[in-house]
Amino acid sequence: MAEISEAQDSDSSKPADNASKAPPQPEPEPEFDTKSMRKTKPGLKRLFLTLSVLFSFLLGFPFLWKSVEIYRSPLPFREIDSLSTQLRSEHLLFPLHFHVLYVLVKVFVNGGREEGSIQNEFMPVGADGRIVLSFNLLNADPRDWVYDWDFQKIDDNLLAPMIEALGPVANISVESQVLYHTPKASFSYWDQKLESYVFSTKDLPFFVNSNEWHLDTSIAAGGRSKILQLVVYVPSAKECPLLLQLPNGEISKTNGFISPMWGGVIVWNPEGCLKDDNKPTARHTIPMQDLENMFEVFTGQFRQLFGFKSVNVYTGASGVWNLLPSERGFTEWELDVLSWQHTCFNLHSCATTLGSLSRLVQSLPRMIIMDEIGKQVKFSLEAAKLAQSNASSGVYESSAASSRQARALAEDAFFHPSIMSVSYYSFEHCFAVYSPFFLPVSMHVVLAALRELKRYKQEKAKYLAWKAKARTAS
Numbered sequence: 001m002a003e004i005s006e007a008q009d010s011d012s013s014k015p016a017d018n019a020s021k022a023p024p025q026p027e028p029e030p031e032f033d034t035k036s037m038r039k040t041k042p043g044l045k046r047l048f049l050t051l052s053v054l055f056s057f058l059l060g061f062p063f064l065w066k067s068v069e070i071y072r073s074p075l076p077f078r079e080i081d082s083l084s085t086q087l088r089s090e091h092l093l094f095p096l097h098f099h100v101l102y103v104l105v106k107v108f109v110n111g112g113r114e115e116g117s118i119q120n121e122f123m124p125v126g127a128d129g130r131i132v133l134s135f136n137l138l139n140a141d142p143r144d145w146v147y148d149w150d151f152q153k154i155d156d157n158l159l160a161p162m163i164e165a166l167g168p169v170a171n172i173s174v175e176s177q178v179l180y181h182t183p184k185a186s187f188s189y190w191d192q193k194l195e196s197y198v199f200s201t202k203d204l205p206f207f208v209n210s211n212e213w214h215l216d217t218s219i220a221a222g223g224r225s226k227i228l229q230l231v232v233y234v235p236s237a238k239e240c241p242l243l244l245q246l247p248n249g250e251i252s253k254t255n256g257f258i259s260p261m262w263g264g265v266i267v268w269n270p271e272g273c274l275k276d277d278n279k280p281t282a283r284h285t286i287p288m289q290d291l292e293n294m295f296e297v298f299t300g301q302f303r304q305l306f307g308f309k310s311v312n313v314y315t316g317a318s319g320v321w322n323l324l325p326s327e328r329g330f331t332e333w334e335l336d337v338l339s340w341q342h343t344c345f346n347l348h349s350c351a352t353t354l355g356s357l358s359r360l361v362q363s364l365p366r367m368i369i370m371d372e373i374g375k376q377v378k379f380s381l382e383a384a385k386l387a388q389s390n391a392s393s394g395v396y397e398s399s400a401a402s403s404r405q406a407r408a409l410a411e412d413a414f415f416h417p418s419i420m421s422v423s424y425y426s427f428e429h430c431f432a433v434y435s436p437f438f439l440p441v442s443m444h445v446v447l448a449a450l451r452e453l454k455r456y457k458q459e460k461a462k463y464l465a466w467k468a469k470a471r472t473a474s
Contacts, residue, residue, distance in 0.1 A: 037466040042459035050452040057445050064434075070366050073374035079381050080358045084351045124261070124305050125170045125342065126226035127349075127411040129404040133159075133174045134229050134263075135298075136215055137286075138182040141236035145270065149232075149286045151176040158295045162302075165328040165335060168397035169342045170404070177216075185209035188239050194251070197239040201247055204257055207265065224411060228305065229263035230298050232286075240273035254297045264301035266294055299329040307341070308334060339396035343387055346403035350384050353410040360419075366430070368418045376416075380409035 032039075125131055139146055155174055163172045186203035190196075199207070208231075215229050235242040244252040244267065256266035268290065286294075303309065308330075330338065354377060361367055383406035390399035 031469075032466070036462060037469070038459060038462040039466055041463055042456055044456075047452050047456045050449050054445050054449040057442065070368055072361075072367070072369040073371045075358065075361060075369065075374060075377055076381065077358050077362070080351075080354045080377070083381060083384060084355045087348055087351050124226055124228060125404070127224035127407065129171055129408045130225040131170045131172045132225050132227045133172060134215060134227055135174070135176040136213075136229060136231045137176075137178045138213065138231055138233050139178070139180045140183050140234060141238070142180040144237040145234075146180070146283045147234050147270065147286055148178055148283065149291060150288065153288070154291055154295055158292070158299075162299065162329040165330055166338075168400040168404075169335075169338055179214065182213050182233075183209060183236070184233065185211075188242060191243075194243065196241045196243045197235075198243050198245050198251075200245045201257070204259075207257075208259065208262075224415075228302075230301070231263065231265045232294060233265055233267045235267065235269065235273075237273065241269035242267050243269075254300070256297050256301065258301045258304050260305070264298065264305070266297055268294065303329065306338060308338075336396050339400035340391075343391050343396075343399045343403040346400075346407040347384055347387060350380060350403070350406040350410045353407070353414050354380065357410070357414045370416065370418045373413045373416050373419065376409045376413035380406045380413065383409060 135151065137147065137149055155176075159174055163174070166172055184207050186199055186206040188197040188199040188203075191198045213231075215231075244255050244257065246252055254266065255268075256264060258264040268286070270284070357377070361369060383402045387399045387402035387406060390396075390402060
């Protein structure tokens with residue numbers, strides 16, 4: 001019995017041993033929500049590609065902005081404002097030269113005028129400092145007669161000294177031509193007492209016939225040069241002799257007149273034009289003595305165009321003075337006055353032009369300003385300062401030449417072709433041109449980057465949520 005029980009005990013212990021050797025059961029997994037969890041880490045490839053497109057777009061924007069940038073040479077705005085303020089607040093000091101007596105100081109200062117300031121007066125000099133004297137001989141009707149002239153002798157003997165004397169004030173060039181079939185536009189009437197045809201000063205505005213008088217000049221006279229037309233009018237046989245009657249009823253001794261800002265006209269009647277001994281279409285040459293008389297009148301007209309009297313006779317409170325004439329057409333003191341006037345006018349014109357350029361450039365930030373314009377403005381300011389210094393030292397000729405250069409450079413800068421170009425535009429125009437393309441593209445790129453960044457954050461949050469739950473379950 002004892003053996004049987006031991007055997008039973010041994011048999012009963014086997015299941016226990018088998019139970020202890022059984023494999024362990026796996027632990028239960030935490031609950032997995034596919035909507036809020038993910039077991040793999042989200043990749044960075046999509047986010048990297050999206051952000052690279054955005055960054056490349058942002059990096060390309062400065063290159064685009066540089067490509068549409070307008071080049072602007074720096075301009076000395078402060079110096080321009082300083083010059084304008086100085087000329088407005090201060091008067092130029094010109095030491096007087098003793099070319100005349102003390103009693104003529106008033107005449108010297110006013111240039112032969114009783115009243116008036118020279119600052120705003122018109123000077124018959126072009127913006128580039130040039131004057132073109134265009135001499136024209138007009139034959140009204142060549143079927144009656146044709147007249148020519150020996151202009152070269154007049155140019156060498158009479159005009160050359162005057163042009164040389166006015167060299168500091170203006171660069172003067174001379175041209176001449178002979179025209180035919182050039183009738184006047186006004187009417188004249190026969191005066192039995194004078195035995196001449198007469199036209200009055202009321203007819204002067206209509207004397208110049210712009211339709212028939214083709215007073216063309218050479219190409220060198222173009223640009224901003226001032227052209228003064230000096231005309232010798234030879235009337236036809238139907239109205240010869242032709243005389244100019246003054247408002248007081250007297251006949252003009254010069255038989256000529258001036259037109260401000262245009263020039264002057266002399267009516268020359270051929271000797272014996274009432275006689276019938278002139279052959280039709282015969283060619284003649286104006287006598288040299290008559291030419292000299294004409295150019296004496298032209299010299300007086302030229303003086304009047306510059307603001308002086310046609311003769312060197314000045315009347316004032318202290319009496320009448322007949323100043324010594326000069327073969328150059330202007331006396332020494334008149335040239336000093338002319339240089340003084342020209343310097344003042346040019347400096348004020350230079351300051352006004354540079355001030356306008358400064359305001360224009362600052363008002364249009366997209367305007368092209370080339371280096372050439374910057375150099376012209378710089379040199380103009382330097383020439384203006386030099387003119388002021390020479391004027392204060394009494395060096396009239398140098399001050400006039402420097403002021404002329406300052407004005408010419410200022411005008412060249414203001415009318416530079418690049419400034420007149422239509423290639424510059426405002427920032428609003430640039431935005432309106434490029435926004436239809438770049439605005440939609442940039443919006444899509446930015447929205448895609450934000451959307452991808454948001455998606456990456458959401459996927460990463462799902463992964464972190466799964467990691468946290470798995471850690472808690474273990």
